[in-house]
Amino acid sequence: MAKPSALRSLIEEGQLPIKQRKLLGEETAETLRELILSGKLPAGTSIPERDLADALGISRTPMREAMRVLETEGLIEYSATRRPSVANPSLETLAHNQSVIGALEALGGGLACQHATQKEIDNIVELNQRISQKNDDAAPLEFFKMDMNFHIAIVAASGNHPLIETHRHYIARLWRARFISSSLKLGQQNTLEQHQYIVDMLVKRDAAATASALEHHLETSFKNVAKALIEQEKEIEGQ
Numbered sequence: 001m002a003k004p005s006a007l008r009s010l011i012e013e014g015q016l017p018i019k020q021r022k023l024l025g026e027e028t029a030e031t032l033r034e035l036i037l038s039g040k041l042p043a044g045t046s047i048p049e050r051d052l053a054d055a056l057g058i059s060r061t062p063m064r065e066a067m068r069v070l071e072t073e074g075l076i077e078y079s080a081t082r083r084p085s086v087a088n089p090s091l092e093t094l095a096h097n098q099s100v101i102g103a104l105e106a107l108g109g110g111l112a113c114q115h116a117t118q119k120e121i122d123n124i125v126e127l128n129q130r131i132s133q134k135n136d137d138a139a140p141l142e143f144f145k146m147d148m149n150f151h152i153a154i155v156a157a158s159g160n161h162p163l164i165e166t167h168r169h170y171i172a173r174l175w176r177a178r179f180i181s182s183s184l185k186l187g188q189q190n191t192l193e194q195h196q197y198i199v200d201m202l203v204k205r206d207a208a209a210t211a212s213a214l215e216h217h218l219e220t221s222f223k224n225v226a227k228a229l230i231e232q233e234k235e236i237e238g239q
Contacts, residue, residue, distance in 0.1 A: 025069070075175065098219075128150060
């Protein structure tokens, strides 16, 4: 095993560009994620790794790293012959994931009431205010990211790292479906009102009410997701 000083020398000489490669993989994943969420890469679209790597001007290594991240997030899937494509999960699969997220966020909200710092609470309040202010003029992807950050911040305030990691994994599986719902602004006013109630209960540190409000909010959210996906399917069939 290399001594710490020898390892540092290798990194400084550029012989172990691990950090740089990791960042490039993350950047590639972000690029593909936005293409999928925005619908520029629709569900079912084949993703030829080599061609895409060439188009982005990167090597196959960061491309594979990005694909692994997106597979974990449920945004891409592989066929039996290991050919990647944009995932197209069924409503049943989405419903199962949504049930898990609802339970995770209810637990996270309750724990946040007990363990969150005042700074974390203030940050969640500020996030909610930004969402309300940007409601009418934010670009769909920008609004969606703020909405997801709101939910992630609540769970993060629980201080429970296994819960935070599990939530991060599951919420990513619903990004595309929830983005479609968000961009169509289905039930958006109701969503904003529910957000405000969640924040009010969190500020009061009412664990039971916060958990219940989050669970109800996620149930409502899935109804909007299902409606959005059905409408999108009708649009595709009508073209």
